[in-house]
Structure formats: C-alpha cells, structure tokens
Amino acid sequence: MTGASSHVVPVRVYVGVFAALLVLTGLTVWVASLDLGAWNTPVALAIAVSKAALVILFFMHVKYSPRLIWIVVASGFFWLAHLTAGTVADYVTRGWLGTPGS
Amino acid sequence: MSSAAETHEGGLHPALAHHFESLPAQKEAATLGMWLFLAQEVMFFGGLFIAYTVYRNLYFDAFAAGSHHLDVTLGAVNTAVLICSSLTMALAVHASAIGRGRHAVVYLLSTVLLGSVFLGIKVVEYHDKFVHHLVPGPGFSAEALGVTGEVARSAETYYALYFAMTGLHALHMVVGIPILLFLAFKAHRGAYGRDYNTPVEMTGLYWHFVDIVWIFLFPLLYLIGRH
Numbered sequence: 001m002t003g004a005s006s007h008v009v010p011v012r013v014y015v016g017v018f019a020a021l022l023v024l025t026g027l028t029v030w031v032a033s034l035d036l037g038a039w040n041t042p043v044a045l046a047i048a049v050s051k052a053a054l055v056i057l058f059f060m061h062v063k064y065s066p067r068l069i070w071i072v073v074a075s076g077f078f079w080l081a082h083l084t085a086g087t088v089a090d091y092v093t094r095g096w097l098g099t100p101g102s
Numbered sequence: 103m104s105s106a107a108e109t110h111e112g113g114l115h116p117a118l119a120h121h122f123e124s125l126p127a128q129k130e131a132a133t134l135g136m137w138l139f140l141a142q143e144v145m146f147f148g149g150l151f152i153a154y155t156v157y158r159n160l161y162f163d164a165f166a167a168g169s170h171h172l173d174v175t176l177g178a179v180n181t182a183v184l185i186c187s188s189l190t191m192a193l194a195v196h197a198s199a200i201g202r203g204r205h206a207v208v209y210l211l212s213t214v215l216l217g218s219v220f221l222g223i224k225v226v227e228y229h230d231k232f233v234h235h236l237v238p239g240p241g242f243s244a245e246a247l248g249v250t251g252e253v254a255r256s257a258e259t260y261y262a263l264y265f266a267m268t269g270l271h272a273l274h275m276v277v278g279i280p281i282l283l284f285l286a287f288k289a290h291r292g293a294y295g296r297d298y299n300t301p302v303e304m305t306g307l308y309w310h311f312v313d314i315v316w317i318f319l320f321p322l323l324y325l326i327g328r329h
Contacts, residue, residue, distance in 0.1 A: 008199050009192075018189040025181050025320075029174065032325035040329065044321040051317045059192045059310045061303075066130065069137055076141030080148045087152050091159065 007064040017058045024051050117298045129300045136304045140311050147315055150267050154322065157263065161256035166327035167247045168260030171236065173227060177324040180223045181316065187216035188313045194285075195306040198299035203289050206302065210286040213309065217275050217282070224272055231261070238262040264323055271319060274312045281305050 028047045036043060057063040062073055115125055122128035158165045194209035231237055234246035238261050244254035285302055288294065294302055 009196065011193065011196060014189060014192045014196065018185065021185045021188075022182060025178060025185065028321050028325065029178050032321065032328040035329040040327075044325060045318075048318050048321055052314045055188065055310050055314050055317070059188055059313075060307055065133065069133060072134065072137040072141055076137075076144040079141075080144050080151075083145070083148055083152055084155070087156065091156055 007061070009058065009061065009064065013058055017054050020054055021051055115297055117293075117300070125298055129303070132300050132304055133307075136307050140307065143311060147267075147270070150263065150270065151318070151322075154263050154267065157256075157259050158326070161253075161259060162327075164249070164253045164256030165260045167244070167249045167253060168236075168257045168264065169324060169326035169328075171231075171234070171247055172264075172324045173230070174324050174328070176223055176227055177320055180220050181320045183216050183220045183223070184313050184316050187213050187220070188310055190216060191306050191309045195299065195303050198289060198294040198302040199296070201295045203292055203294060206289045206294065206299075207286050210282050210289060210302075214279055214282045214286070217279050221272060221275060224268065228265075231265075236261050238265065267319055267323065271312065271315050274308075274315070278305070278309055278312060282309070 024047050028044055031043050031047070032040065034040075056073065062069060117128075118125055119128060122131065190209045190212040194206050194213060197203075197205035197209055235241055235243040236246060236257075238258050242258050242261070244250075244257045247254070247257055249257060282305065285305055289302070
C-alpha cells in the first residue's frame with residue numbers, strides 16, 4: 001500500500017550524495033588530464049554512469065520506489081543501449097565486407 | 103486506504119482527483135507517468151548522443167580541437183552549480199513532504215537562482231563562440247582552433263553537436279524555471295503538505311533528469327583528448 005515515494009529520505013542522505021557528486025566531478029576533470037590511452041573515454045563514462053546512478057537512486061527516489069518504476073527506468077536505458085549497440089555494430093562492421101560492384 | 107485521502111476534517115483532500123481512490127494511488131500513477139515521460143526523454147537525447155558517438159569516431163581530431171576551445175573551468179563550475187541545484191531541489195521535495203512549506207519556498211527559489219546562474223554562464227560561453235566565429239553556418243571559421251584542411255571542416259560538425267546538445271539541455275532548464283517559480287508561489291500559498299506534494303516531487307524528477315544529461319555532456323564535450 002505504500003505510495004511511489006511515501007518514504008521520506010533523510011537529509012543526510014541527500015547531503016552525502018551531493019558530496020559524492022562533487023568529488024566525482026573533480027575526479028573526472030583530474031582523470032581527463034592523465035594519458036590513459038584508449039581508457040580515457042571508458043573511465044569518463046564510468047564516472048558519469050556512477051554519478052547518474054546516485055542521482056537516480058537517491059535524488060529521484062528510485063531506490064525507494066515500487067518494482068514497476070524500476071522496470072520503466074531500466075527499459076528507458078535498455079532502449080538507449082539497444083540504439084547504441086545497433087548503430088555502433090553498423091559503423092564498426094561497414095568496412096569488413098567489400099561492396100558488390102565496386 | 104481511504105483515510106489517507108481524507109483531511110483531518112474528514113472531507114476529501116482538494117487535490118484528490120475523482121477517479122483515484124486515494125492520494126497515494128494518485129501519486130503512484132503520477133510517478134509512473136513522469137518516468138514514462140523521462141524514458142522518452144532518454145531516447146530524445148539518446149539520438150543526439152548516438153550522432154555524437156558516430157561523428158566523434160569519424161572525426162576524432164576535429165572533436166579534440168573543438169573541445170580544446172571550450173573552457174573546462176566554466177564547464178566544471180557549471181557542473182557544480184547544477185549539482186547544487188539538484189540538492190536544493192531534493193531539499194525542496196523533502197521540506198514539502200514533511201509539511202515545511204516556508205522551507206520548500208526557499209529551496210525552490212534557490213533552485214531557480216542556481217539554474218539561472220547555470221544559464222548565465224552558458225550565455226558567457228556561447229558569446230565566446232560567436233566572437234570566435236565558431237557557430238556553425240556561413241560565418242563559421244576554424245581559425246581560432248589553429249587547425250586547417252579536413253580537420254577544420256569537420257570541426258563545424260563538433261560545434262553543430264555542441265550547440266544542439268547544450269542548447270536542448272538549456273531549453274529544458276528554461277522550461278523548468280517557470281515551473282519552479284509556479285511551485286514556489288503555490289507552496290507559499292500553502293498548497294503542499296504531508297498529504298500532498300506530488301507536483302513538487304514530479305518537478306524534482308524532471309530537474310534531476312536535466313542534471314543527469316549535463317553529467318554526461320560535461321565529460322563528452324569538454325574533456326576530449328585533454329591530456
């Protein structure tokens with residue numbers, strides 16, 4: 001019978017998430033100055049995904065929301081992953097086979 | 103559960119729509135609807151992120167050159183400003199949920215102020231791009247980037263995506279600010295309390311989503327090949 005967000009999140013949770021977000025922002029700027037070769041972009045994206053997860057779970061209360069909300073949130077990102085995978089698969093494999101007639 | 107829909111006087115809560123049994127049921131429906139809208143927003147921005155991914159891989163040098171002309175300090179400060187605005191938004195939802203309407207008004211107005219600071223810094227950044235002829239179109243020139251030939255031509259693609267992505271993001275904030283002002287006005291009139299703060303909570307979801315978009319835009323646009 002609990003409502004979607006009837007749970008009141010304590011203020012210290014918000015402040016903790018806020019501090020973590022600021023630290024991760026500093027981290028992403030610092031990491032960008034290092035030469036990690038091919039790993040710069042994956043590391044930057046991993047930090048961004050962590051920050052997004054903190055915002056979604058705590059600021060947006062998804063951690064305390066019913067299963068149905070979890071499914072809708074996950075499906076949004078599932079379709080984004082689907083869009084990405086399909087497009088990248090196309091661009092990566094274009095050069096693999098010759099074009100007939102050329 | 104009907105008791106939850108009733109005020110302490112025993113009448114129905116004025117915010118309860120007739121087709122809902124109770125306020126919690128109404129809030130759950132609103133939350134579901136808001137998240138469906140946000141899932142649509144993920145796809146909306148997703149198209150631009152995919153275009154970015156494809157062109158960044160095709161024209162990496164041009165994207166790095168374009169990115170180097172952005173001000174990392176302003177971008178990082180704006181990220182911090184937006185995170186602060188997400189905190190004040192979360193605190194506004196919290197204050198309204200525990201019946202502290204006055205606090206909610208202060209937090210909502212703080213969110214408006216921080217959102218305006220973000221947009222102000224964005225104006226400074228856009229102005230710099232206009233001054234240096236880095237706005238896509240007939241007047242575009244990669245001279246300020248110090249690159250020539252193919253890279254100079256592809257740099258226009260970077261700036262087209264830069265303006266499309268940050269512009270669409272800024273547009274979302276321009277839409278959000280009047281909504282926050284309206285909520286502050288309603289909260290000042292005592293519209294929200296322990297029983298009912300759904301509009302504040304739903305606007306919070308929207309505002310946090312806009313923050314998440316920026317969390318991805320900042321490293322992807324400002325921090326390409328910085329080392």
